[in-house]
Structure formats: C-alpha cells, structure tokens
Amino acid sequence: MKFAVIGHPVGHSLSPAMHEASFRAIGFAGSYGAVDVAPEELPAAMKRFVAEGYRGINCTIPHKEAVMPLMDTLDASAVKCGAVNTVRIEADGRMTGFNTDCFGFALSLEEACPSFQWQGAALMLGAGGAARAVAVACLEKGCTSLTIANRTRAKAEALADALRVHYDTPIAAIGLDELQAADFSLIINTTAIGLKAEDASALPATYFKAGQVVCDIIPVKRETATLAVARQAGAIGVGGLGMLIHQGAEAFRIWTGQEPDVAAMTAAIS
Numbered sequence: 001m002k003f004a005v006i007g008h009p010v011g012h013s014l015s016p017a018m019h020e021a022s023f024r025a026i027g028f029a030g031s032y033g034a035v036d037v038a039p040e041e042l043p044a045a046m047k048r049f050v051a052e053g054y055r056g057i058n059c060t061i062p063h064k065e066a067v068m069p070l071m072d073t074l075d076a077s078a079v080k081c082g083a084v085n086t087v088r089i090e091a092d093g094r095m096t097g098f099n100t101d102c103f104g105f106a107l108s109l110e111e112a113c114p115s116f117q118w119q120g121a122a123l124m125l126g127a128g129g130a131a132r133a134v135a136v137a138c139l140e141k142g143c144t145s146l147t148i149a150n151r152t153r154a155k156a157e158a159l160a161d162a163l164r165v166h167y168d169t170p171i172a173a174i175g176l177d178e179l180q181a182a183d184f185s186l187i188i189n190t191t192a193i194g195l196k197a198e199d200a201s202a203l204p205a206t207y208f209k210a211g212q213v214v215c216d217i218i219p220v221k222r223e224t225a226t227l228a229v230a231r232q233a234g235a236i237g238v239g240g241l242g243m244l245i246h247q248g249a250e251a252f253r254i255w256t257g258q259e260p261d262v263a264a265m266t267a268a269i270s
C-alpha cells in the first residue's frame with residue numbers, strides 16, 4: 001500500500017521515517033513518501049495519487065484547507081477543525097477527509113501530563129492552520145474558557161467566530177500585543193515562533209507560572225525557547241513531537257484498520 005505526505009515545502013517532514021519505522025516493526029507491506037506539491041498543482045496531484053493507487057495522504061502546510069473541496073466526503077473531525085490532514089482513498093478512488101491533529105494534540109498532552117485537568121482557562125497563541133485543531137481539542141475536552149491571541153487580531157476574531165458556531169464555552173479573541181498575564185492553566189503556542197532555532201520565546205517569562213502546562217506544537221527534537229522559558233518559570237513543558245506521532249498513528253488506523261507500532265514511530269524521530 002502506498003502513502004505520502006504532501007506539503008510545500010515538505011523536505012523537512014519527519015513523517016516518512018516515522019511511518020516506515022512502524023511498517024517495518026509490524027511487518028506491514030507499505031511505503032510512505034514525501035511529495036512536494038505546489039498550491040496550484042493540488043487538484044491534479046490528488047487525481048494522480050488516486051490513479052497511481054495511493055490509499056492515504058497526509059496534508060501539511062499549505063494544503064490542509066485547500067484539499068477540503070476536493071474530498072468526496074468529509075468526516076466530522078474535518079468539519080469541526082475546518083481542515084483535513086488525513087485523506088483516505090478507497091479502492092474505487094473515492095476520497096474521505098479526516099482531521100487527526102485534534103486527537104493527536106489532546107493525546108500527546110494527556111500522555112505527557114497524566115494528571116492534567118482540562119477544566120481551566122486556556123490561552124492559545126496563533127490563529128493559523130494548526131490553531132483550529134488545537135482549539136477544538138481544548139473545547140471538546142472541556143476547557144472553561146479559551147483566549148485566542150494572534151499577531152493579526154482579525155484572524156483571531158475570525159477563528160473565534162467559527163468556533164462559537166459549535167461551542168458555548170466563552171472564547172475571547174485579542175491581538176498578541178494586547179495580552180495580559182493572567183491565570184491560565186494551559187498555554188499553547190501554535191504560531192511559527194520557534195520554527196527557527198534562533199527564535200526567542202513566544203511570551204516573556206512573566207506569563208508563565210508553576211503548575212501550568214505549556215505546549216509548543218512545533219514538531220522539533222530541540223527544546224524551543226518558549227518551552228525553556230516556561231520550564232524555568234516552573235511550568236510543565238510539552239513539545240510537539242507527541243502530537244506529530246499521535247496524529248500519524250491515528251491516520252494509519254483510519255487508512256488500514258490496523259494498529260501501528262507507536263513505540264517504533266517515537267524511536268524513529270526522537
């Protein structure tokens with residue numbers, strides 16, 4: 001069975017190594033590649049994957065939203081998250097879009113902090129492609145309020161409006177420059193701050209406190225400055241590799257109905 005991750009760029013993706021390690025560990029006859037697809041080539045590329053017998057595609061930046069209208073069916077997870085990161089291609093070529101980022105984020109947090117209580121005030125930095133799945137996870141899991149702080153305030157407001165259609169939880173939208181230190185039990189960085197090794201922390205140390213959980217969803221092995229500053233302030237830091245692993249593991253279950261080797265996936269990228 002053939003699978004691939006598509007993105008633009010996609011060369012940095014850890015997904016091929018992660019999935020192929022699991023394929024080897026469970027004796028699954030499959031291959032998983034990384035294919036660079038430019039935005040304007042997306043419809044033709046999806047047709048080509050179907051014609052070439054691919055059975056599953058993961059979508060990363062910038063395709064998660066653009067791929068939605070190309071699907072024959074959207075799973076409820078994709079509708080809620082407003083994005084597709086997992087495409088299942090049936091034997092007859094029909095495509096169903098799912099979102100496993102939400103599942104992956106929630107499970108990675110719970111795995112890293114088994115005693116974490118979702119009931120509390122959550123702060124999410126960023127309102128881009130990755131943010132909505134994270135927000136949906138917080139709201140589904142029962143956070144008591146969600147503050148979305150984004151550099152471009154209008155994008156935070158648009159995301160809050162889209163979420164209020166599905167959830168009654170209080171959701172505030174503010175500019176990153178308007179953010180005040182407050183009693184958040186959970187802070188999540190979904191911005192691009194930290195992608196570059198030299199990036200500073202997304203927030204100054206005064207925003208972090210002991211007992212708080214701080215997640216940085218950037219999937220890198222190194223500790224980001226945000227996590228380093230948060231840990232120094234006594235917060236519990238959660239990196240982004242767990243979310244990457246669990247979204248991928250769930251995608252494999254959706255494609256095959258089989259259980260992947262999560263330990264092998266973890267070892268391959270850690």
Ligand code: ATR
Nearest residue numbers: 061126127128129130131150151152155191192193
């Ligand atoms: P992704 O799909 O990974 O979320 P994205 O959709 O490009 O990527 O979103 C990037 C997010 O990081 C956005 O919230 C962006 O803020 P803007 O909406 O104002 O562009 C945020 N971001 C990127 N660089 C940033 C920076 N230097 N400071 C603050 N926020 C930044």
